[in-house]
Amino acid sequence: MHSPxxxxxxxxxxxxxxxxxxxxxxxxxxxxxxASPCLAxxxxxxxxxxxxxxxxxxxxxxxxxxxxxxKPTSTDRGPESDEDTTTDFGALDVLGGAPAxxxxxxxxxxxxxDLSNGQRVRNGDALLLVGGEAFLWRPWKAxxxxxxxxxxxxxxxxxxxxxxxxxxxxxLLSVVWPRPDIMILGLGxxxxxxxxxxxxxxxxxxxxxxxxxxxxxxxxxNLLATERGVxxxxxxxxxxxxxxxx
Numbered sequence: 001m002h003s004p005x006x007x008x009x010x011x012x013x014x015x016x017x018x019x020x021x022x023x024x025x026x027x028x029x030x031x032x033x034x035a036s037p038c039l040a041x042x043x044x045x046x047x048x049x050x051x052x053x054x055x056x057x058x059x060x061x062x063x064x065x066x067x068x069x070x071k072p073t074s075t076d077r078g079p080e081s082d083e084d085t086t087t088d089f090g091a092l093d094v095l096g097g098a099p100a101x102x103x104x105x106x107x108x109x110x111x112x113x114d115l116s117n118g119q120r121v122r123n124g125d126a127l128l129l130v131g132g133e134a135f136l137w138r139p140w141k142a143x144x145x146x147x148x149x150x151x152x153x154x155x156x157x158x159x160x161x162x163x164x165x166x167x168x169x170x171x172l173l174s175v176v177w178p179r180p181d182i183m184i185l186g187l188g189x190x191x192x193x194x195x196x197x198x199x200x201x202x203x204x205x206x207x208x209x210x211x212x213x214x215x216x217x218x219x220x221x222n223l224l225a226t227e228r229g230v231x232x233x234x235x236x237x238x239x240x241x242x243x244x245x246x
Contacts, residue, residue, distance in 0.1 A: 101225040103134040105218040108186075110241030113218075124149075127237040129221065130176055132230035137237075139169040157244040163187055163211070164195035173205050173234065180234035182208045184224070186217030188242030207234070214240045 105127075107114040112121040115134055121127050128137035139156065142165060146152035158164045163185075173179065183202065185194075191213050194202075202209045212220065214237055221235040 101222070101230045102132050103129055103230070104222045104225065105129075105235075105237070108215050108218050108237070108240045111239055113237065113239070121239075124239055124241070126239065127235070128172060129225075129230075129235040129237070130172060130180065131234075135172065139165045139238075142166040142169050153242060154244070157192065158195055160195070161244075162193050162195040162198075163244075164198050167201045170201055170205065173202075173207060178231060179206055181228075181232045182210065182224070183234040183236060184217045184221045185209055185211045186214035186235070186237040187211060188214055188238045188244065189240060190244060192244060214238060214242075 102117050103119075104116040105113055106116050109122075111124050113127050114120055117134075119134060121134075121136065126137040126139065128135040140146070140149060140152035143152040143155045146155055156163060156165055173183070191211055194209065194211060199209065210220075211217075217235065217237060221233060221237075224233045225235075
């Protein structure tokens, strides 16, 4: 930084002498003295001099800790309110007024299902829910060359551990209209991927598919069918006792 010029020092002395000889500035309640045109030039010397001669600023008051404040001697909070402040969590359910689907799944069993309309599916049969209607679904019957139903059910899992069934298993979805937008697929106790062929058959119908275990798939179907309607959501459920290949 360059040293101030002689003209700047002379102007600064005149300004400071005027500040010290003026009674109005000494008794002023302003926080800082009014800056002269010379001090407004912004030199570091003028800034340091201003703060050195300024002694009228207010100091911050001391804060009192909360531990030293007086504690209340009573727990009285005043008269009781007449308003009902109890929260009704049932009123917060945005789907509370929506009608439940007629064929919602009430229970998933190892050998079948219980539906909300009173129907029961037993004997290990699977379930297909389309358009609010429930249908028995036996996709293992389409497996060729199986000795019995047990072998056919095991054959629905290919050598890569993927769920794979013939195209005719999804024949019902090809004749309904409007077709559902999404299908929830429940595959017994475990979740496994779909084979590329099976996924391609379903997607060719304009239907998205989501795979879960049967218990979680049933809960998701009930929620989506209530929220979006049974015409947009379908479900294909194999009983919870099915493990795929043993």
